[in-house]
Amino acid sequence: MCIDCGCGPADHEHHHVENEVLRKTISVEEDILSKNNRLAAGNRVLFAKLGIFTLNLVSSPGSGKTTLLEKTLVDLKSEINFAVLEGDQQTTNDADRIAATGTPAHQINTGAGCHLDAHMVGHGIEYFDLNAVQMLMIENVGNLVCPASFDLGEDFKVSLLSVTEGEDKPLKYPQMFRASEIMLINKIDLLPHVRFDVAKCREYAERVHPGIKIFEVSCYTGEGLEVWYAWLKEKVAAKG
Amino acid sequence: MHELGITQSIVEIALRTAAGQQAKKIHSVTLEIGSLAGVVAEALEFCYEACSKDSLLEGSRLIIEAVPAKARCRDCALDYPLTDLLACCPACDSASGDLICGEELRIKEMEID
Numbered sequence: 001m002c003i004d005c006g007c008g009p010a011d012h013e014h015h016h017v018e019n020e021v022l023r024k025t026i027s028v029e030e031d032i033l034s035k036n037n038r039l040a041a042g043n044r045v046l047f048a049k050l051g052i053f054t055l056n057l058v059s060s061p062g063s064g065k066t067t068l069l070e071k072t073l074v075d076l077k078s079e080i081n082f083a084v085l086e087g088d089q090q091t092t093n094d095a096d097r098i099a100a101t102g103t104p105a106h107q108i109n110t111g112a113g114c115h116l117d118a119h120m121v122g123h124g125i126e127y128f129d130l131n132a133v134q135m136l137m138i139e140n141v142g143n144l145v146c147p148a149s150f151d152l153g154e155d156f157k158v159s160l161l162s163v164t165e166g167e168d169k170p171l172k173y174p175q176m177f178r179a180s181e182i183m184l185i186n187k188i189d190l191l192p193h194v195r196f197d198v199a200k201c202r203e204y205a206e207r208v209h210p211g212i213k214i215f216e217v218s219c220y221t222g223e224g225l226e227v228w229y230a231w232l233k234e235k236v237a238a239k240g
Numbered sequence: 241m242h243e244l245g246i247t248q249s250i251v252e253i254a255l256r257t258a259a260g261q262q263a264k265k266i267h268s269v270t271l272e273i274g275s276l277a278g279v280v281a282e283a284l285e286f287c288y289e290a291c292s293k294d295s296l297l298e299g300s301r302l303i304i305e306a307v308p309a310k311a312r313c314r315d316c317a318l319d320y321p322l323t324d325l326l327a328c329c330p331a332c333d334s335a336s337g338d339l340i341c342g343e344e345l346r347i348k349e350m351e352i353d
Contacts, residue, residue, distance in 0.1 A: 022353040032249050032345045146242035174325035210336045
């Protein structure tokens with residue numbers, strides 16, 4: 001048997017040995033997400049040039065991202081010019097809800113995709129008159145895993161967690177909460193009815209991301225939203 | 241399943257690099273994947289086979305080198321291995337460590353001819 005390849009008779013030709021010599025290892029050292037990161041950097045430069053403060057809103061499905069946006073847009077539209085990009089696998093339901101508030105909105109359908117990427121955002125904003133926009137809200141696909149890895153060019157990620165979910169979400173999905181500047185605990189009007197330990201939730205988030213800002217809000221009653229609004233206004237003013 | 245999108249990026253970068261080198265065949269692609277990068281090696285391997293069909297990459301080997309995560313303690317400056325994002329400093333028990341490595345998602349090298 002051939003001692004070089006372990007096949008065939010001992011005297012067969014070793015053309016594959018020659019091939020081995022031709023083989024070479026080349027160094028690549030390229031970030032797999034480099035294309036997304038490059039496009040995100042491009043988006044970020046554009047937003048900086050136009051003074052558009054941009055947030056990437058992430059959460060599980062049903063935490064209240066769209067409701068938070070509706071409430072925020074209605075309450076602040078006299079002070080801030082918004083535009084909203086909505087990411088969902090299917091339907092234009094969310095963009096329709098946003099458009100009903102009078103804010104320019106565009107729906108991105110990702111189909112099978114589980115997250116928005118910088119390329120989709122780059123094309124999504126073509127639907128807006130960006131010179132008239134002070135703040136861009138990007139509502140990502142409801143998913144606490146994948147969107148953490150994809151930079152969109154935003155200033156900050158904001159994660160939303162509702163009290164009908166477990167308080168241990170920050171421990172279960174640490175990547176997302178570590179990447180987020182702010183965690184909003186939503187639906188606090190339901191606290192008397194659910195077993196959700198706010199103190200523990202805060203502690204878990206702090207463990208995953210020391211220094212994370214945490215706002216407790218109810219988009220239904222409006223409780224706590226003034227702190228969120230104050231933060232938004234401060235950031236928009238600083239960017240503009 | 242964002243491993244599919246990530247694999248498509250791997251294939252794109254590998255084919256572009258191979259074309260630049262006028263490669264006739266790609267034998268292997270080596271990745272460095274941090275333990276906190278949020279991707280599952282098995283899922284990458286699964287997608288790789290599907291995505292490499294009918295290209296120079298068909299039949300090539302995907303080699304995944306795991307990069308263990310490390311953090312530096314903000315309080316006592318010790319570097320320590322992070323098995324998960326919640327591990328505390330083994331020396332002073334501080335929970336505030338800055339990640340030094342572990343989020344890599346990189347193509348390290350390729351074997352071509």
